[in-house]
Amino acid sequence: MPxxxxxxxxxxxxxxxxxxxxxxxxxxEEIPLSWRSDSLLWGYVTKYYLKxxxxxxxxxxxxxxxxxxxxxxxxxxxxxxxxxxxxxxxxKACIDVTVxxxxxxxxxxxxxxxxxxxxxxxxxxxHNILQTLRIIATDMLVFGGGMFEICREDGQAPExxxxxxxxxxxxxxxxxxxxxxxxxxxxxxxxxxxxxxxxIVHVRWGAKSWWYEFNYGISLLxxxxxxxxxxxxxxxxxxxxxxxxxxxMLWIQAGRPDQPFGDTQLNQLMQAFSQRGVAxxxxxxxxxxxxxxxxxxxxxxxxxxxxxxxQQRSAVLGVPKIxxxxxxxxxxxxxxxxxxxxxxxxxxxxxxxxxxNIETDLFAQLVETKFGKGVEVxxxxxxxxxxxxxxxxxxxxxxxxxxGIILPSEAKPPLGYSEQPSxxxxxxxxxxxxxxxxxxxxxxxSSEETEGIPAGD
Numbered sequence: 001m002p003x004x005x006x007x008x009x010x011x012x013x014x015x016x017x018x019x020x021x022x023x024x025x026x027x028x029e030e031i032p033l034s035w036r037s038d039s040l041l042w043g044y045v046t047k048y049y050l051k052x053x054x055x056x057x058x059x060x061x062x063x064x065x066x067x068x069x070x071x072x073x074x075x076x077x078x079x080x081x082x083x084x085x086x087x088x089x090x091x092k093a094c095i096d097v098t099v100x101x102x103x104x105x106x107x108x109x110x111x112x113x114x115x116x117x118x119x120x121x122x123x124x125x126x127h128n129i130l131q132t133l134r135i136i137a138t139d140m141l142v143f144g145g146g147m148f149e150i151c152r153e154d155g156q157a158p159e160x161x162x163x164x165x166x167x168x169x170x171x172x173x174x175x176x177x178x179x180x181x182x183x184x185x186x187x188x189x190x191x192x193x194x195x196x197x198x199x200i201v202h203v204r205w206g207a208k209s210w211w212y213e214f215n216y217g218i219s220l221l222x223x224x225x226x227x228x229x230x231x232x233x234x235x236x237x238x239x240x241x242x243x244x245x246x247x248x249m250l251w252i253q254a255g256r257p258d259q260p261f262g263d264t265q266l267n268q269l270m271q272a273f274s275q276r277g278v279a280x281x282x283x284x285x286x287x288x289x290x291x292x293x294x295x296x297x298x299x300x301x302x303x304x305x306x307x308x309x310x311q312q313r314s315a316v317l318g319v320p321k322i323x324x325x326x327x328x329x330x331x332x333x334x335x336x337x338x339x340x341x342x343x344x345x346x347x348x349x350x351x352x353x354x355x356x357n358i359e360t361d362l363f364a365q366l367v368e369t370k371f372g373k374g375v376e377v378x379x380x381x382x383x384x385x386x387x388x389x390x391x392x393x394x395x396x397x398x399x400x401x402x403x404g405i406i407l408p409s410e411a412k413p414p415l416g417y418s419e420q421p422s423x424x425x426x427x428x429x430x431x432x433x434x435x436x437x438x439x440x441x442x443x444x445x446s447s448e449e450t451e452g453i454p455a456g457d
Contacts, residue, residue: 016180017197023183027194030069058179058214070192071172071185075212078143078169081221084228085142091221091228093324094317099137101385102347106130107355109378116367117378123366127163133354135165140205140350143168144217147184147202149195150362158369166200173202173215181215201361203354220316227312234306253289318346347385355380390415 018026059067067073084091109117124130132148139146145168152161166186174183174194184195184202204217221228254269255261261269272282314321320339321331331339363377397414400406412418 018180018182020196020198023196023198026068026182027196054178057177058209059175059177059211061177064175064177067173067175068182069174069185071174071187072212072215073172074216076144076219076222080225081142081219082169084221084224085138088228090313090324091224091317094319095138095141095220097319097323098141098317098347098350099134102350102382103130103134103137103354105383105385105387107351107380107382110381112376112378116371116375119370120363120366120378123159126159127161129163132163132165133358136201136203137350137354139165139168140203140217140353141220144206144213144219144222145202145204147171147200150199150201150365158366161366175215179214198361198365201357203357205350205353223316224313227309227316231306231309231313234302234309248292251291253291254287256287259287318343344385348382351382355382 057064059072085095086092109120111117136146136148147166147168149164149166150161151164152158170186170188172185172187173181174185175181181197181202183197184200186193186195204215205220206218207213207215208218250273252269252273254266269288276282320336320343322336359377359380367375367377393414397406397411401408401411
């Protein structure tokens with residue numbers, strides 16, 4: 001269905017955006033004028049109400065007045081998510097693997113006019129859109145949503161537009177009480193930078209129907225906040241224990257009951273032992289008995305606890321162990337196939353969320369500006385996450401042909417051959433010389449066919 005018909009369709013749609021004229025009117029009337037207040041807190045209903053938007057509220061009207069100007073306030077510690085991704089190797093590796101598998105193979109376009117598809121593919125290649133999508137996919141998983149700005153000037157040709165990823169930590173969604181997006185605001189300067197909905201492409205991960213998650217999505221790392229904190233605490237404790245074993249605590253008894261150490265001798269002894277390093281010896285005069293103190297942690301069984309924490313973390317991130325160079329631990333083929341199917345389903349969901357937003361928020365504006373209204377927008381078809389080698393494909397496709405499941409003509413495109421040879425290829429084949437001598441699988445030429453051919457040929 002063309003984008004224009006979806007846009008003009010009445011009724012409530014998910015993540016409905018304000019028309020650009022209304023969004024610019026709101027900016028002109030409210031944002032620049034010293035962020036003035038409205039004595040009628042329910043004024044948004046009569047002033048910016050969209051007919052057919054539905055009567056159900058997403059946030060209370062009093063809170064929506066604030067959010068319409070300053071944006072919805074996050075209820076999460078977004079810098080903490082950035083820290084987890086930047087400084088936790090396992091989390092970073094899992095997110096990078098997921099993003100690379102989902103994005104790196106690229107996509108093709110289906111539907112619409114051939115000229116539109118070709119122009120869009122050239123535009124995407126010229127603007128290195130896969131690099132932008134890698135950034136957006138990473139932000140989606142880390143923060144719950146990724147945003148990039150469509151940068152352009154009035155009257156500028158779409159070939160000159162460019163994309164700019166924005167840090168979700170400093171971006172806020174300006175919305176009304178119905179959850180509809182009226183724009184975006186970037187809180188890096190004062191006054192803040194405001195955007196219309198048409199200038200921002202916002203892709204959300206795990207969006208829900210409640211409060212903050214409705215317009216921002218949910219970070220993949222949210223369930224790991226406590227689990228990762230316990231893992232970090234365990235690692236710090238183990239580092240302390242190991243350090244104690246390299247320089248263990250000592251119980252030192254100086255002197256005898258009948259000849260105790262004086263204060264001067266005792267201070268010198270304390271100084272000598274306190275300054276000792278790892279793998280060093282200390283020599284003293286007099287009667288000194290040294291006994292190492294056994295750590296109480298030596299007999300504590302921590303394998304089950306650490307295994308539980310790692311299992312919880314792996315369940316959330318969902319990356320199979322084979323991608324992280326971990327020991328598979330006797331996993332059989334059937335279990336591995338199920339794990340891969342579930343992981344590929346996650347990858348396809350990530351691709352679908354990104355593709356749908358790119359089609360409706362970016363491609364639709366490009367096509368309308370370049371080709372006019374009413375032109376169908378092509379759809380994104382992601383390439384397979386895993387592509388078997390040619391010899392493997394030829395083997396199982398050949399078996400399907402032999403069993404009569406598919407026709408030979410259907411087997412050609414997956415192997416890289418065209419289903420119907422071009423006229424040029426047919427003419428070129430006719431100009432090739434006939435085979436000389438017997439060919440395996442073919443009848444040998446008759447004497448009439450070989451008449452006049454020298455014996456040496």
